[in-house]
Amino acid sequence: MLAGDVFDRDRAAIVRGLLDHQLLADAVCDGVSRSRVLDGLATAVLELAEQSPVVIAIDDTQYLDGFSQDWLIYLIRRAGLARILIVLGWRDDDVQMSPSNSRLLCAELCQQAYLRRLLLAPLSASGVGELMNKRLLASVSTELAAEAHRLTGGNLVLLQALLEDSWAAARGDGPPAELHTGPEFERAVQLVLSRCDPVTLRVAGAISVIGEPSRFAFLDRLVDAASDRVAVAMQVLTRTGLVEAGRLRHPIMAGAVLNVFSAADRSELSRRAADLLKACGADSLTIAEHFVASGRLDDPSAVLTLVEGAQQALEEGHSRRATELLRLAYQVDTEGRRRVEVLALLLRAGWRDDLRASVGHLSELTEAMLGGRLKGRHATMPIIMLLLQGRVADACAVLSRLAADVPPGSRPSWEFEMVRMWLADIYPGIFRRVAGESRTSGTPIMPPGAIGYRLLEHFQSSHHQGATAECLVQADEAFWQQPLTEINLLPVVLALHTMVYAERLEEAEQRCRELVQTCHDLQAPTWRALFCAIAAEIALRRGSLGVAVSRASAALELIPVADWGVLAAEPLTTLLTAQTLQGKHDEAARTLALRVPDVMFETPFGLSYLLARGRHYVERGLAQVALDDLQTVGDLLDQWGMAETETLPWRTEMAAAHLQLGNHEMAARYAREQLRRIGTDGHMRVRGRTLRLLAATRELHLRPPMLREAVDVLHRSGDKFELACALTALHDAYTQLGEAGQARSVARKANGIRQACFAEKPAPQVGTPDMLEQTEADMHALSDAERRVAKVAAKGLTNREIAGKLYLTTSTVEQHLTRIYRKLGVSSRVQLLSRLGPQPPPTPRRRGRLRLADPWGHAAPQ
Secondary structure (H helix, E strand, O other): OOOOOOOOHHHHHHHHHHOOHHHHHHHOOOHHHHHHHHHHHHHHHHHHHHHOOEEEEEOOHHHOOHHHHHHHHHHHHHHOOOOEEEEEOOOOOOOOOOOOOHHHHHHHHHOOOOOOOOOOOOOOHHHHHHHHHHHHOOOOOHHHHHHHHHHHOOOHHHHHHHHHHHHHHHOOOOOOOOOOOOHHHHHHHHHHHHOOOHHHHHHHHHHHHHOOHHHHHHHHHHHOOOHHHHHHHHHHHHHOOOEEOOEEOOHHHHHHHHHHOOHHHHHHHHHHHHHHHHHOOOOHHHHHHHHHHHOOOOOOOHHHHHHHHHHHHHHOOOHHHHHHHHHHHHHHOOOOOOHHHHHHHHHHHHHHHOHHHHOOOHHHHHHHHHOOOOOHHHHHHHHHHHHHOOOHHHHHHHHHHHHHHOOOOOOOEHHHHHHHHHHHHHOHHHHHHHHHHHOOOOOOEOOOOOHHHHHHHHHHHHHHHOOOHHHHHHHHHHHHHOOOOOOOHHHHHHHHHHHHHOOOHHHHHHHHHHHHHHHHHOOOHHHHHHHHHHHHHHHHHOOOHHHHHHHHHHHHHHOOHHHHHHHHHHHHHHHHHHHHHOOOHHHHHHHHOOOOOHHHHHOHHHHHHHHHHHHHHHHOOOHHHHHHHHHHHHHHHHHOOOOOOOOOOHHHHHHHHHHHHOOHHHHHHHHHHHHHHHOOOOOHHHHHHHHHHHHHOOOHHHHHHHHHHHHHHHHHHOOHHHHHHHHHHHHHHHHHHOOHHHHHHHHHHHHHHHHHHHOOOOOOOOOOOOOOHHHHHHHHOOOHHHHHHHHHHOOOOOHHHHHHHHOOOHHHHHHHHHHHHHHHOOOOHHHHHHHHOOOOOOOOOOOOOOOOOOOOOOOOOO
């Protein structure tokens, strides 16, 4: 005002003199100077009001100093009918009011006839919507406005910052369709906090640190303030829009609040929170989190606190957080007192998401187990990993040592018995003797959660004697009721195989869906790969060759072949068989060239691999070479005492090999023996294929009846590929017999089924369980980032539009699409849309451990 033309030169000089620092300082204690300043400044404003209306606006009036308040009172009393409007912004919830004579100002204002009080509350949801419509120059949906109100509480400062961040995220491509929080929103939070008093600020910091409203009972002790004072601070934070229902409205607010504090203050808050939570009996993980945030890693209890927190994180499925805490504990434990325990827990945690890193300290853990420094439940995972990595001698030595440590007459732990039983099934040739030596007296102690042991018993009996209905019902119950953990993972895998061997493929598929989704939720890609491999085998048994290849490839992409250990046979067997049956012999040869551990062939998984390799050689016309592999399977099963098991139909493959060599008599002998062993109940896939091969050894006129029986059996088995092969053989027989009508009828059926097996996208058939398999496998073969790009691309968006929607560069989108096209075998956006089809909305998930969302098709790629 003094620099402009509001006052003339003389009046400006007078006002400037009244605002002299020395005169104002004298006016504080000198009545004459005080009167001179009050009167002079009031006169200047009144004279200005005679020329034009004057508006005096003061924000945060509650912080006004005493002298300024005296001047306002003086001006109001002299104003009379002067054209003066005074607008005061006043927070009546501020607990640190300005000078005590503010009461005089309040009293003076209340006496004025023209006083108007306006309560400025936060914007309502509809008010937020109106403001957004004006700012964005577009109509905003009710849902978007409600979300903005939820994030800001109607605080205008926060709302404006939210809209700025959302505009920036939209990158100029029109009004934002989604809300985004960013740097402007964080700065707005800090601006709101800057207007809070120190106690309210400390309460905001405490809320950011402890998070859960249930722990607010000791907020007063955490901020060192009276409980009623804390209650007032909570009301202030709620009215400003930062807090709702006792918690900050958005995670970015917590970071912004803590950034207001110095590093030392943040550390002290976390230290006090850790001590208070521990005194109140809070959970170990929460205490460990605050312990880490406080930086108190030199505390004597640091290692124990971190280990206990990591154990809870593992139990709750937070393996990555557990790994972080354990690595920190490993660094802090300079004396090495809990080193072995920490390494064992790191192995458990790494088993979920990083198989290679998890075995880095396996040698040290083996030494600890042999030395008696690691035993009990902590020894379970190291033994399992030794066997998966093929270190059989070390596992044998450890088992013997652990068995020797069990006192005579005492009962072993259920974990020990479970591992012993599991190893006897995985390495039957090696562990028959060891299992007998390590068996201790008494019944193992089995807590209610030890379902893994019972699952193993079910698997063992079904694996050797056939899957009984009672066994499978009990296994089903275990699937539904038990959480997926490191200990019962492999028993669950074996129980799934039980269902597959019993040809309950639809149920096994459903279990795999749920377990894959659970692994996705637990962030456990290693476990997810195991279930992908089983799902691939299920697809193969249904004759869905493309689906089997996609799922097996996805499993091998999640875990490289070198990291699978002896379990590499699981996905490789399925992949090799599916590629062979597709006629893609070059790809099958590349699969065969992948290096596998020699010890794998000491396991049933390795025998399955030998069967697949033998079948590949037969299809390539190398039947004589195949005989060596197939006979090896039979010999090993006999050596292992598993000759009666029919899960590995090596005689059927021997029949196929001899049939190709022209030795029909030997082929018929193997086929008949295979049929005799499996009987007429169950094993429909094997029975149908064996019947087809046996028919080929007979005279032409004797073939149709047996082939019709094979077709009937295979139709009931659900294996489309083998059914197509049987129908083709029946067509050939009718053709050679001159029965053209019968041949044409069979040919139509065979061609339809064969197209479903080999088409890029099989035609869905009403009433079959495979309607979504192709799309499921397609999406599951992609990485998470690729699935997101594929889902958006399937809607017809351009690369630039995809980049804007997913906040990627156009180059990154192009790279993703290149990999997607290669994996799905398509070359254009049109083919991609045809392959994936329209993407339906996610299926609502059921509450509980196992979720029914489709992990291969529609729910996973978000």
